Amino acid sequence: MNEFFFNEIRNGNYTEVKAMLKQNPVLLHSKDQRGSSPLILATYYDQPEIVELLLNNGAKIDVKDASGNTALMGVCFKGYADIAKLLIEKGANVNEKNTMGATSLIYAATFGRLDIAKLLVANGADVSIKDIRGKSALDHAKSQGDQSIIDLLENIK
DSSP, rough: OHHHHHHHHHTTTTHHHHHHHHGGGGGGGGGTTSSSHHHHHHHTTTOOOHHHHHTTTTOOOOOTTTOOOHHHHHHHHTTHHHHHHHHHHHHOOOOOOOOSSHOOOHHHHHHHHHHHHHHHHHHHHHOOOBOOTTTHHHHHHHHHOHHHHHHHHHHHO
């Protein structure tokens, strides 16, 4: 049942996901083989309607996968700004760290997601946080040569 539920999330089948949740609310807090929650999976596969459904049904917004990544971290990596905005509006912790010490802002800077980096900064992302290698979001932006993100992060003090 769980695997079918996760496949329906991946495929964006809102109606089926909603029906399955109604029938078995415990699915909301299940995890797949990789340790991803339904919310993390829905964000990773760019399924905003399902993300909203899961949050409205009580999904824990800052739940982590096996690598310590949250849903917000995943959308910062993937570049899904609309979902990032929704997660932040619903209370996602913008300064949560994964097992490597990376934050959502570090991911946005590393992968050149200027729109998401601006959103994170506007919502209290701490630019001084460093990952376990001692690198901040600004350091990652510099190593990628992303001048627009460098400019954004250098002008925050």
